[in-house]
Amino acid sequence: MTTFNEAIHTAKKACEKENIPAETAMSYLFEIANMEKYNLYMHLDEQMPEELYNEFQSGLERILKHEPLAHVLGYSWFYGYKFKINEDVLIPRYETEELVAQILARKDQYFKDQQVTAIDVGTGSGAIAISLKKEEDSINMYASDISAKAIEVAKENALNNDAKVEFIVGDMLEPFIERQMKVDILISNPPYIPSGEDLETEVVDHEPHVALFGGIDGMDFYRIIFKNCHKLLKEKSFMAFEIGYNQFPTLEKEIKKYCPEATYEIVKDINGKNRMLFVYFNLA
Secondary structure (H helix, E strand, C coil), rough: CCCCHHHHHHHHHHHHHCCCCCCCCHHHHHHHCCCCHHHHHHHCEEECHHHHHHHHHHHHHCCCCCCCCHHHEEEEECEEEEEEEECCCCCHHHHHHHHHHHHHHHHHHHHCCEEEEEEEEECCCHHHHHHHHCCCEEEEEEECCCHHHHHHHHHHHHCCCCCCCCEEECCCCCCHHHHHCCCCCECCCCCECHHHHHHHHHHHHHCHHHHHHHCCCCHHHHHHHHHHHHHHEEEEEEECCCEECHHHHHHHHHHHHHCCCCEEEEECCCCEEEEEEEECCCCC
């Protein structure tokens, strides 16, 4: 039999050989053992149950082939909520949790306790839309994605998290425009990676390219939204985006072109990088 300590040591060496962070294997073990880190360390010299050991080895084999941890587990945590993840949706990143927090703060600032209507364009797993609805019930939440398979995953995540969100299959803003909707908040974390940019194997081989690449300069989907947002936004409203850390200069030109009446704000993430963009219409 193998102790926890021996299994961890072997896993770390294997990860190091494949240039994979050892923390990936540790995170996997914490999840399948359903143990907190401090609790696991209290049992390092104990034998690992055979069933758990076999599951750990099976998952580790996939991790060592550079399969994302979320795919091995079948789920990922986002804003404290558990989301089903598969090859049809982008794995939610921790940076996007900051976008959710910033949106909630601005909802409180500009709309206080009012009921508002918000849309999440290109929702993927539904992580942003569902988290916002769970945190603030006064948001009437709608979300779209061009991928019917992604919408099925998002619907399942909403059901599992007991969140009332209406999901729509459609291309960008079109399904909302067709419904002649008027919204207070427009949210999008669109594909913004320039086509042709080199990415890690874990990303390129396992995540949907339709959710990653945004044209030659990565700006295609922002331009679509800026060009058409006036068909949806109420007089007093705001838009919220996640952006690439170096894309603000180009985005600023596009905002001035399509939304000259708007004011805008760039927000840095926890690492000090420009990662969030807010565009305001008639909000003091």
